[in-house]
Amino acid sequence: MKNALKIVAVALMLFVAPTIGKSQKMAHFSLDSLLEIMPEFKAASDSAQLYYKMLENQMVVMQMELERKLNEYDSLNKTWSPLIKQLKEKEITDLQNNIQAFQMSAQQDFNSKRVQLVEPLYNKINKAAADVAKEKGYKYVIDSSKSAGVMIYADPADDILDAVRIKLGIPKPAPKPAAPAPGK
Numbered sequence: 001m002k003n004a005l006k007i008v009a010v011a012l013m014l015f016v017a018p019t020i021g022k023s024q025k026m027a028h029f030s031l032d033s034l035l036e037i038m039p040e041f042k043a044a045s046d047s048a049q050l051y052y053k054m055l056e057n058q059m060v061v062m063q064m065e066l067e068r069k070l071n072e073y074d075s076l077n078k079t080w081s082p083l084i085k086q087l088k089e090k091e092i093t094d095l096q097n098n099i100q101a102f103q104m105s106a107q108q109d110f111n112s113k114r115v116q117l118v119e120p121l122y123n124k125i126n127k128a129a130a131d132v133a134k135e136k137g138y139k140y141v142i143d144s145s146k147s148a149g150v151m152i153y154a155d156p157a158d159d160i161l162d163a164v165r166i167k168l169g170i171p172k173p174a175p176k177p178a179a180p181a182p183g184k
Helices: 002-021 031-037 039-076 082-136 161-167
Strands: 026-029 140-143
Touching: 026 031, 026 082, 031 082, 031 161, 039 082, 082 140, 082 161
Parallel strands: 026 140
Antiparallel strands: none
């Protein structure tokens, strides 16, 4: 019986030991840093901001129309018949409801537009990161951005940001100027 247990133990060690000794090679890069230097991301962000501004302008027009109707109601409601007064109150209520509905729809519309603009960039980055990982033999690639909130320590030697940047054809960014020394 003891011999059988020894044989099973040795067999387990022979099968399990090689997998324990193999470490899974990991790499990282800061997605935020990459996005910061991507011209396409700046263009997508600018386009999303323009779209937001257009929605915001439409909201201002609707708010101005509401203000105009409220002012008209305040100044003339004493001269209107009950039927006209009721009609004007309904117009104001309908406009308020339309504004509220527009606000909710505009936010959803803006979010959809932003996703539509940046999703292809994320797909492009994911493909480039996967290609670099395969080329360099990494099994896992982790986002080391501060906003990701997961990375505690990352060896700079395993940072593949430059390799992904090069894979995407993004030129090396110019160095940022040094901040002046305090008190100067």
